[in-house]
Amino acid sequence: xxxxxxxxxxxxxxxxxxxxxxxxxxxxxxxxxxxxxxxxxxxxxxxxxxxxxxxxxxxxxxxxxxxxxxxxxxxxxxxxxxxxxxxxxxxxxxxxxxxxxxxxxxxxxxxxxxxxxxxxxxxxxxxxxxxxxxxxxxxxxxxxxxxxxxxxxxxxxxxxxxxxxxxxxxxxx
Numbered sequence: 001x002x003x004x005x006x007x008x009x010x011x012x013x014x015x016x017x018x019x020x021x022x023x024x025x026x027x028x029x030x031x032x033x034x035x036x037x038x039x040x041x042x043x044x045x046x047x048x049x050x051x052x053x054x055x056x057x058x059x060x061x062x063x064x065x066x067x068x069x070x071x072x073x074x075x076x077x078x079x080x081x082x083x084x085x086x087x088x089x090x091x092x093x094x095x096x097x098x099x100x101x102x103x104x105x106x107x108x109x110x111x112x113x114x115x116x117x118x119x120x121x122x123x124x125x126x127x128x129x130x131x132x133x134x135x136x137x138x139x140x141x142x143x144x145x146x147x148x149x150x151x152x153x154x155x156x157x158x159x160x161x162x163x164x165x166x167x168x169x170x171x172x173x
Contacts, residue, residue: 102171106164113160120156 106167106171109167110160110164113164117156117160
């Protein structure tokens with residue numbers, strides 16, 4: 001019986017030892033469980049942060065898409081305005097070219113008129129010289145005649161200038 005008692009005591013000691021080992025293992029398992037739960041909470045927090053960041057990123061993406069669309073519209077508007085400006089510039093250039101041609105034609109007309117006046121003046125001088133030689137007019141009469149001719153030339157030049165101004169005014173209209 002003593003042997004049995006001894007065996008029972010040994011079994012009891014072994015069981016107590018097993019119990020302590022199991023308790024240690026349970027404690028370790030509880031600690032591991034707590035660590036896992038902590039890690040789980042951290043991961044959940046991190047997931048929530050990531051969800052929030054995703055939401056922010058999606059809003060930023062939508063904002064950027066809206067901004068890109070606005071920029072495209074502005075670009076289209078600028079291009080349309082550029083085309084309008086180019087068309088307007090072409091029209092203005094054509095108008096200016098017409099004005100230049102008109103002015104060139106007017107200048108040609110004015111040159112022709114000036115040449116006609118110069119020829120007429122030269123003809124009068126030649127005529128005067130012929131008369132002067134034929135009639136032998138005294139020096140004083142000759143001077144009076146030159147003064148009269150100069151006055152006539154001045155009047156003719158004024159008339160020509162006035163005609164040129166009138167023609168310019170008509171062309172401008």
